[in-house]
Amino acid sequence: TATDKGAEIAKEYIEHQRKELSKTDVSDAFGSFLSDMGEYTKSEKYFKNLLQIHPNDEHTAILYSNIGRALGQKGDYTEALRRYTYAHDIEMNVSRPRLKHIAGSLLGIATIHNWTGKNDLALEFYNKALDTYKKVPKVDQQDIAYTINNIGIVYYDKGDYDQ
Structure with missing residues (x-):
């Protein structure tokens, strides 16, 4: 129910x-x-x-x-x-x-660029965040998934559906 x-x-x-x-x-x-x-x-x-x-x-x-x-x-x-x-x-x-905190600040920068329509900058910083998260020992997979999801949203916003 x-x-x-x-x-x-x-x-x-x-x-x-x-x-x-x-x-x-x-x-x-x-x-x-x-x-x-x-x-x-x-x-x-x-x-x-x-x-x-x-x-x-x-x-x-x-x-x-x-x-x-x-x-x-x-x-x-x-x-x-x-x-x-x-x-x-x-x-x-x-x-x-601290790599996790570095990735977090990069994620924040990317999000602001995304919210302001600066898609290319958003992608640049989301990818930097993703690369940094991948270097974190015992990384929380949710952080990686969240970042990849945000990358997908930017590509969607750009109309680049193949990405």
Whole structure:
């Protein structure tokens, strides 16, 4: 029945969120939940407050990516792109770059380009993200699948159905 189907979907969603939460810093989870609920301004402010508390630690790049996400979802694409790019620059200049975070910032950059209709740039950055995810030890296959799906969406938007 429809009720059973709805309960199954809810169960799958809760399980997915539980897995995601286990991979996430608890302080990040709250800001992400705000974004997921459509509270983009609150999410942005929350992450900016965390940035003031932790301005120069290993978590800084993640905070900038999360701010970029909130800004992008609000439609402030220029500022979102700036934050994602800054997060990427931070990750590239640490003593031990974290490939998963580098890929995540590339994914954010690609998404902003996609949302602004810059398909060729979106493809370039989605492919860079995909290449980086493939280098991550014990990569989460969902990250790779999500990136490939986004590449497919850009090709679809371009009308390049053979790709």
